[in-house]
Amino acid sequence: MTPAARLQAAIEVLSAIEKSARPADSAAAAYFRERRYIGAKDRRAIAERVWRVLRAQARLDWWIARCEAEGGSRARVLADLAFQGEPVTPDLFRGPHSAWPPEPDETRMIEWLRETRSLFHHEMPPEVRGEYPAWIAPRLAALFGDRLAEEMGAMRDEAPLDLRVNRLKATREQAIAALAAEGIQATPTALSPLGLRLASRVALVQVQAWRDGLVEVQDEGSQLVALLVGARPGMAVVDYCAGAGGKTLALAAEMANKGRLVACDVAEWRVDRAGDRLRRAGVHNVTRRVIGGESDKWIKRSAGSFDRVLVDAPCTGTGTWRRNPDAKWQLGEADLLELVGRQQAILASAARLVRPGGRLIHATCSVMTEENEGQVATFLAAHPDFRIVPVAQAWAETLGTPCPVEGDGLRLTPLRHQTDGFFAQVLERLPA
Numbered sequence: 001m002t003p004a005a006r007l008q009a010a011i012e013v014l015s016a017i018e019k020s021a022r023p024a025d026s027a028a029a030a031y032f033r034e035r036r037y038i039g040a041k042d043r044r045a046i047a048e049r050v051w052r053v054l055r056a057q058a059r060l061d062w063w064i065a066r067c068e069a070e071g072g073s074r075a076r077v078l079a080d081l082a083f084q085g086e087p088v089t090p091d092l093f094r095g096p097h098s099a100w101p102p103e104p105d106e107t108r109m110i111e112w113l114r115e116t117r118s119l120f121h122h123e124m125p126p127e128v129r130g131e132y133p134a135w136i137a138p139r140l141a142a143l144f145g146d147r148l149a150e151e152m153g154a155m156r157d158e159a160p161l162d163l164r165v166n167r168l169k170a171t172r173e174q175a176i177a178a179l180a181a182e183g184i185q186a187t188p189t190a191l192s193p194l195g196l197r198l199a200s201r202v203a204l205v206q207v208q209a210w211r212d213g214l215v216e217v218q219d220e221g222s223q224l225v226a227l228l229v230g231a232r233p234g235m236a237v238v239d240y241c242a243g244a245g246g247k248t249l250a251l252a253a254e255m256a257n258k259g260r261l262v263a264c265d266v267a268e269w270r271v272d273r274a275g276d277r278l279r280r281a282g283v284h285n286v287t288r289r290v291i292g293g294e295s296d297k298w299i300k301r302s303a304g305s306f307d308r309v310l311v312d313a314p315c316t317g318t319g320t321w322r323r324n325p326d327a328k329w330q331l332g333e334a335d336l337l338e339l340v341g342r343q344q345a346i347l348a349s350a351a352r353l354v355r356p357g358g359r360l361i362h363a364t365c366s367v368m369t370e371e372n373e374g375q376v377a378t379f380l381a382a383h384p385d386f387r388i389v390p391v392a393q394a395w396a397e398t399l400g401t402p403c404p405v406e407g408d409g410l411r412l413t414p415l416r417h418q419t420d421g422f423f424a425q426v427l428e429r430l431p432a
């Protein structure tokens with residue numbers, strides 16, 4: 001592809017993402033699927049520009065408005081071009097599949113921004129600098145206080161690629177060696193004893209160590225949540241919102257394939273997707289179960305029979321904004337409130353499965369207080385037969401290393417822990 005065609009393709013992908021209700025990665029994948037003639041190298045170059053623009057969207061829009069140019073995907077790409085200092089020659093707008101040449105207002109904007117160089121400006125409001133919607137700003141300010149700008153700055157940056165070593169198949173040292181043999185440099189993560197961080201992004205489908213199930217993609221924070229569940233060989237465990245099995249795999253490895261692990265979800269297509277991953281990882285103590293929501297008969301029949309129940313609740317995903325920068329612009333206050341209600345119903349339903357003396361773990365990949373500490377407080381007010389297990393205790397029991405957080409729950413942020421934003425609270429049902 002010519003640079004001109006790549007530029008136009010980036011504009012088209014961004015427009016497709018904006019029009020689609022789907023996450024950016026699946027909207028972009030659909031765009032490329034319909035254009036199989038676009039080769040891997042071109043796809044990578046186009047995607048790099050698209051994700052850079054998505055990460056800088058609020059700041060680019062601020063500059064476009066300041067330049068009094070017309071907004072939209074095309075303007076964002078042209079502004080990005082200018083900030084990157086790339087040459088804007090007539091060739092960039094010539095030939096098949098190219099964008100039309102800049103209008104006079106766009107040319108003015110490009111020239112201005114090429115001089116400006118920095119995406120930041122001292123007059124930008126905090127939510128523009130930090131790239132988050134204005135409606136959520138008061139909540140984030142209350143949560144992070146003095147650290148707001150730094151925390152949101154860390155959430156703006158690109159996330160690293162983390163792997164979890166599958167204990168069923170390898171030690172961390174063996175996995176590092178297997179990856180090194182394929183020319184992939186991986187270093188141990190600071191908090192998870194199973195984590196590896198890659199020096200650069202790789203297409204894992206082509207990596208033998210991944211194909212053999214030695215490693216699985218999982219953010220370090222997600223690994224820590226799974227470890228805090230404290231699943232052990234021989235236990236009866238439920239992964240209540242299992243999705244495609246990210247945490248199920250980690251729980252099965254902690255159980256050394258021994259005992260009973262039930263992976264539930266209301267979405268059949270997600271549960272189906274776990275199949276290949278479980279096979280690749282050599283897991284065989286998992287029963288997958290599609291449930292029909294909180295009134296599902298299996299839940300009623302199985303009341304009080306599990307040692308551990310993990311609720312990895314559907315949430316706003318505010319902790320994963322560095323991976324999904326488009327998600328923040330699709331989220332509204334009504335979504336947050338709706339999710340808080342749904343989480344409460346799910347937690348109350350899942351709690352029925354816990355045996356006396358067993359544990360219920362509420363987890364989200366969100367930083368919002370309502371979805372985390374607030375949710376736990378509401379639950380405890382209605383369930384006096386449960387008590388909090390402080391994170392320091394659960395951490396000492398399961399990880400045995402110094403606990404990196406204070407307070408009752410595990411609260412991780414990209415700034416403080418170099419993980420995605422996560423929350424987990426361990427609760428125990430009082431013995432009968």
Ligand SMILES: C[S@@+](CC[C@H](N)C(=O)[O-])C[C@H]1O[C@@H](n2cnc3c(N)ncnc32)[C@H](O)[C@@H]1O
Nearest residue numbers: 241242243245246247265266267293312313314
């Ligand atoms: C955060 S995702 C789970 C991610 C998964 N645990 C992992 O680690 O890969 C939340 C999941 O909750 C599921 N879910 C939504 N409503 C539910 C309900 N009422 N009961 C059970 N699961 C539900 C969604 O289908 C989604 O797969």
